[in-house]
Amino acid sequence: MISEFPTPYTPHPLFMPKPLDPKCQLCAKMPSSKAKVLHGPEGDKCWNPKVCHNRRSFYRRRSDDKSGQIDKITVEAPAIYYAVLYLYKEAGDKPLHALSAELWLGQKPVCRLEPIHCFGLTAGKIHTYTEQVLQAFAKQYGISLHQYKDMFEISPIHCPVRPCPLNPES
Template structure:
């Protein structure tokens, strides 16, 4: 049975020779042997390239379904909502974006009504049925993209 591959040598083979000598030479861990290491590094590089060609890869197109996501710009916990935005996705790509708006002075009911209108607008524009947001992401208000913004004075 062949000797197992040395993980340290596998990592070393990926480095340029000068860097490998510094890391593994007298200043490093001392394992560098000029009589062995050049051939060993070459073996490990070729071995890695050969192995990658032996495994077939397959790509299967994921089902293309419409879904909406909601972005809430707010501090964690029970803090007020700073801003909100939304996106409509088809499969793995966003296809429509509602630019974020500030939520200052909006009650919870008005925000709920607004987010429902956004879903209806996405559904009408693309002729699909959307009943709710697939996911909601809470983002720190410091990343608010709306300008002008009280958190980002000009």
Template structure:
């Protein structure tokens, strides 16, 4: 019986190599292996090309509002470096909170701030938002706030 296909590798094969290395390399989840991944990505790409003879349809997904929170922090019980948020309508982001540094903010102040962001999204677009649909942890190395102690400007 053949080995089942790895969903993670299937999704990774669709990404450009540089982006795949960032997501799955030492800064990401650590699963990138240069001796294996190039061949595996090629295998998964050619496999999806073989199936291109199958008809497909597109059905527009329902457009609902939801908010996501981006936390820039090291894995584990490390302090929060920065945070940002987005409001989405269906498959597209429609409003973005520019990320801020969280230096000196207590967990209570961070929680109050994230609640204020939800309320601002809800007020601006006339929708009900009670919580974030998802939270994504991103390495602080990718912090977009400038100036940033992790990315000093020379």
């Protein structure tokens, strides 16, 4: 008897599911507002409103469905202090619109510098100010901070300072 399929059975490539995209898996876990900022026109331009909402839902459900199939462990992440800086500016060599900073302990933010506009501040004054913020975080929590662990550039359209010339009606 001749078998219709070769042994062992290998599905035809056209009928095999696409592998899961790790980037989409991570994106599905964050709020859509944050995902749109990171992956939208101001971010890596990956966001496609025609497919991303459904895809995010698929990835969330898939991770829920598979949760019982593999054992999970939790290992507490090291609780170290680090600071991050948020720069509200257009991409490229454009002036800084606003800035903000946060101090984190492990996986949680513990202190936040409210955002300020940077109108009229020179690069030197901005650098001095950000160093003063690090010193204030260090003094407040009795720790040593020498630099920001990471800096995130965010489009000025998302500036949270009010009043703001980019958002006059808010």
